[in-house]
Every structure is written in C-alpha cells, then in structure tokens.
Amino acid sequence: MENELDSREPRSPTAARISALTSHIPGLALASGVAGFATVVGEVFPLVGGPVAGVVVGALVAAVWKPGVRVRPGVRVASKSLLQIAVVLLGTQLSLARIFHVGAESLPVMVGSLVACLAGAFLLGRWLGIGGNLRALIGAGTGICGASAIAAVTPVIGAAGAEVAYAVSTIFVFNVAAVIVFPALGHVMGMDPDAFGLFAGTAVNDMSSVVAAATTYGPAAVDYAVVVKLTRTLMIIPICVGLAVLANRRALAARTGASASRVRLAGLVPWFLVAFLMAAAANSVGLVPAGVQRGFGELSVFLITVALSAIGLSTDLAGLRRTGPRPLVLGACLWVIVSLTSLGLQFTVGSL
Known part of the structure; x- marks a missing residue:
C-alpha cells in the first residue's frame, strides 16, 4: 500500500523539467542529423546551400518514414526555438556603422524594392487565391533575405510547416535563376562592380546566392553586395513588428467580434527581434x-x-500537393517585380 501511495505522488518541478528536456532529445537529434547531412550537401553544392537542403531532405525523410510521437516534441522545439536563436545570432554579422556608410546609396533602392515586393505579394497573392500566411512568407523571403526572413516571420504569424516548406522551395528556385541570369544581365547592361553589387544585394534572396552571383560577376562586386544584403536583413524587424500587429488585431477581432481600433505595441515585438x-x-x-563573429555566423x-x-520532417506532403503551382507563380512574379524595381530605382538615383 505504501508503495502504491508513493507512486501516486506528483513529481517535483525539477524532475518534471528534466523529463520535459529529456523528451526533446530524440527529435533534436533527428533534426540535427538531417541538418548535418544537409550541411554536407550544401558544401558540395553551394548554390543549394545547407538550409534549403535541410528542408528538402527533411521532407523526403518524412515521406519515407513519418516521425512518430517520440520525436515530435524535439522536432517542434527545433522548428521554433532554434529558429529564434538563429535569428539573434544573425545580428552579430551586422555592423551598423558600415550599414550607415553604404545606406545613403542603397536604402532608396532597398526600401523601394521591398515595398514593391510586399505590395505585389498582397495583391497578386489574393488574386491567385493564396492564403495570407503563405503570401507573407513568400513576400518576406523574396523581399528581405530568403530563408532567414522566412525563419524570422514563421513564429510571428504561426505559419504551418507545409507553408514554410513551400515558401523555402519557391525562394530557392528563383535564387538559382538569379545566379544564372543576373551576371549575364549585368554584363549586357555594362554595370560597374558597385552597381551590380547593389543589384545583387537587393534582388537576390539568400546570402549564399548573393555571394555566388556577385563572385560570378567579379570579385570587386562581392564586398558591396554582402554589405547591402546584410543591411537588407535589418528589414526583418519592421516587417515582423507589422505582422505581429496585424496578427494581434485579427486575434482580438476574432475574440470580440469587432475590429480592433487600437493595438498595444508592448509585448507584440518578439523577444528574438529585440x-x-x-x-x-x-x-x-x-x-x-x-573570431567569435565568424563562429556565430556559422552557428x-x-x-x-x-x-x-x-x-x-513535419511537412504535410499531401497539403503541398493540394496547394498546387500558384505559390510558384507568385514567386516568379515577385522575382520579376523586385528585379525590375531594383534596376529602375538604380537608374532613377543615378547608380546605373
């Protein structure tokens, strides 16, 4: 009887926390193993990159073997908490002084391209019948910085795994197109290295693709392109804050049955953006x-x-099939919009 009573006693808070942490290990180990393989793939094929390879390999594993209950807690933590930590570490790659130095020339092109992209994502996405979360992910990924922007936006809007997977895949397709097309276009237009660096930094999505395109064009274009690209990363902050405000307004309207006229900013800004x-x-x-900066960048x-x-690993492949080709069409349209806007604004401000 005494043993039975002892077995019914609740566990201490410390034991409960240890048990919760332990439950995350299988899923974290699985996601890390897939990521390790994806990193090798990204090193062999730099144009693909580790992050894109990760989502593709994870989806293939899920198609062959659907992760069970034992690994789900760790997979869930990896897909949310690790994303947030990664975004924080991205900040260590930015130098505000250098950004201000380059910003006078690049900011009009950068902001104009972003506004055109987000407006296109909203209008064309609605016309194509694409859901709000997927529109936001493709718009942010195209207009800001590819997988990193998608990583930052995902926890803010609560996007589903299938939406994230589709957005990352869409962004990847047009990264490849940009690396192939943009250097040839730059040579045809007679761009100098700084002009092409500005073009690549504002119109190509992921950093690896920016570097690939600029290196193909010429070593002198790389440094400028990277600074512009890192400056563009800062746009994550206002976009995520705006999306958080919209999400809060919708949630409040759903609860009250009426539109919310005022939104408190306190608590809306995600901790990881601060x-x-x-x-x-x-x-x-x-x-x-x-040395620490390089380590943080790699981490x-x-x-x-x-x-x-x-x-x-969490991707619903049947859901992707149901979504159809419309998000890819949206990605293509936004890619063209951003590219033409970047070139047009450079011509307007005299960079071309």
Missing part, C-alpha cells in the same frame, strides 16, 4: 571579436538548417 538588434549594436561597437546558418530540417 535581441537581434542588440546583437547588431554590440557588434557595431566592437564587443564581438572577429546561425547551422541552427537555421536544423530548424528547416525539423520543418521538413
């Missing part, structure tokens, strides 16, 4: 040594790969 900005500020004043890419691998 930490992202603090990391960028710390790096700007020299608090992040060069950030790997954590994004782990998170996207987890999202791939």
